[in-house]
Amino acid sequence: MSIRVYMDHGAGRPVDPRVLEAMKPYFTEHVGNPASFHSEGFKALEALKEARSSVAELINADPSEIVFTSGATESNNLALLGGALRNRKKGSKVVRSAVEHISVINICKELSRMGFEVAECPVDEAGVLDLKELEKHVDDDTVLVTVMAANGEIGTLQPIREAAELAHSRGTLFHTDATAAAGQVPLDVKELGVDLMTLSSNDVYGPKGVGALYVKKGVRVKPHMIGGGQENGIRSGTENVPGIVGMGEAARLAKAEMEAESTRLAALRDRLIEGVLAANPESYLNGHPTERLPNNANIRFSYIEGEALILSLDDLGIQLSTGSACAAKTLEPSHTLLACGLKHEEAHGSLVFTLGKNNNRNQVEYVIQELPGVVERLRAMSPLTPEELR
Amino acid sequence: MEPDKVLDCTGLYCPEPIFRTRMALDEMEKGQVLEVSADDPVAEADLRRLAERMGYEVLGVTRDGDEVTLHIKK
Numbered sequence: 001m002s003i004r005v006y007m008d009h010g011a012g013r014p015v016d017p018r019v020l021e022a023m024k025p026y027f028t029e030h031v032g033n034p035a036s037f038h039s040e041g042f043k044a045l046e047a048l049k050e051a052r053s054s055v056a057e058l059i060n061a062d063p064s065e066i067v068f069t070s071g072a073t074e075s076n077n078l079a080l081l082g083g084a085l086r087n088r089k090k091g092s093k094v095v096r097s098a099v100e101h102i103s104v105i106n107i108c109k110e111l112s113r114m115g116f117e118v119a120e121c122p123v124d125e126a127g128v129l130d131l132k133e134l135e136k137h138v139d140d141d142t143v144l145v146t147v148m149a150a151n152g153e154i155g156t157l158q159p160i161r162e163a164a165e166l167a168h169s170r171g172t173l174f175h176t177d178a179t180a181a182a183g184q185v186p187l188d189v190k191e192l193g194v195d196l197m198t199l200s201s202n203d204v205y206g207p208k209g210v211g212a213l214y215v216k217k218g219v220r221v222k223p224h225m226i227g228g229g230q231e232n233g234i235r236s237g238t239e240n241v242p243g244i245v246g247m248g249e250a251a252r253l254a255k256a257e258m259e260a261e262s263t264r265l266a267a268l269r270d271r272l273i274e275g276v277l278a279a280n281p282e283s284y285l286n287g288h289p290t291e292r293l294p295n296n297a298n299i300r301f302s303y304i305e306g307e308a309l310i311l312s313l314d315d316l317g318i319q320l321s322t323g324s325a326c327a328a329k330t331l332e333p334s335h336t337l338l339a340c341g342l343k344h345e346e347a348h349g350s351l352v353f354t355l356g357k358n359n360n361r362n363q364v365e366y367v368i369q370e371l372p373g374v375v376e377r378l379r380a381m382s383p384l385t386p387e388e389l390r
Numbered sequence: 391m392e393p394d395k396v397l398d399c400t401g402l403y404c405p406e407p408i409f410r411t412r413m414a415l416d417e418m419e420k421g422q423v424l425e426v427s428a429d430d431p432v433a434e435a436d437l438r439r440l441a442e443r444m445g446y447e448v449l450g451v452t453r454d455g456d457e458v459t460l461h462i463k464k
Contacts, residue, residue: 109430109432
């Protein structure tokens with residue numbers, strides 16, 4: 001049997017088989033519309049209610065504060081466009097961190113077209129938000145601040161509680177994209193003090209095409225899907241019942257198993273980082289050394305391009321990323337690594353390992369063992385490689 | 391200047407303009423000229439960098455409001 005070591009969970013995850021089982025009856029058996037006034041409708045409504053409670057519990061929210069969407073991108077749209085437009089009376093400025101996901105960055109461009117001023121708050125070399133800079137950017141005209149809970153590419157965790165507090169001191173709404181953080185680190189919306197939080201189903205081993213937005217009671221956002229008034233009138237459209245049931249079950253399992261799984265993954269991550277850095281000269285860890293997601297290792301190899309590494313490793317059955325999907329598609333360096341102060345050529349030679357449920361110690365050892373051969377071969381071909389490394 | 395190919399990337403955000411420009415250039419012959427329009431605020435800088443990295447020449451840039459048009463010679 002051929003070897004397959006999938007370490008690209010940040011890009012896509014398998015659905016947990018238990019989640020799939022929970023979803024199945026809602027495709028063929030319980031097919032009612034939650035709005036229907038009969039027993040099949042009630043059954044669907046009950047399933048929605050249960051899923052909403054499970055998602056709420058994952059982040060210590062009230063079920064009434066959960067709005068189901070089609071995924072993290074939609075949740076980000078609803079939070080940023082909806083939040084900024086609905087509260088425009090307060091001001092016309094939006095502040096985001098320099099290392100946000102492409103969906104947040106592009107939504108901010110759209111906001112600037114609509115007349116909002118968008119400010120970008122820098123990060124330090126480990127990718128951590130500069131709170132002093134944030135304080136300078138957030139003023140009385142600022143309607144919304146958005147900072148991701150954890151960066152999916154370099155794994156760095158952000159000081160969300162402090163950033164939210166700062167935003168609130170100016171009467172500004174605070175949104176966090178918790179797509180990468182959810183299910184990996186504890187998230188408590190009350191303790192963090194956030195107003196809006198983006199969640200994705202697939203990132204907690206639920207189906208793709210489902211997500212949620214936490215909208216704190218009393219916070220108003222402008223609906224962007226107009227229709228029959230589902231999801232508190234914020235997101236119309238007949239609910240994706242099987243998908244939502246899947247996200248609910250995935251959130252329930254994440255809550256129950258997070259502590260043990262994150263501990264296991266952090267140990268694998270640490271072994272991977274230590275092993276790869278030791279076996280490859282001129283390799284460096286990107287992101288924060290300790291304040292990082294338990295499943296994330298982002299390692300830079302001098303003198304070679306990440307894309308070449310990816311292709312060679314794929315031949316060995318190892319699947320990884322170079323960075324964001326944006327960077328992968330265009331072969332441009334990652335904006336996150338550039339924001340951390342890396343030069344273009346440095347940012348090009350980085351690999352992102354995102355571990356998951358199906359990864360084990362043997363797979364980590366296999367990667368540690370195979371990587372040096374690939375790195376050496378590519379360096380031998382690179383005109384940038386100095387003589388002593390050839 | 392009469393371009394050999396015209397690409398409209400207006401309304402598209404990163405990474406689409408760069409991605410589509412790259413694909414269009416890949417399909418063209420050396421010496422041919424691509425005209426690409428985009429209105430993402432960072433498109434001009436991104437497209438200039440793409441051309442430079444691939445060794446192609448930016449013959450000219452015109453601007454009309456938010457929209458920028460580049461002529462790139464492969």
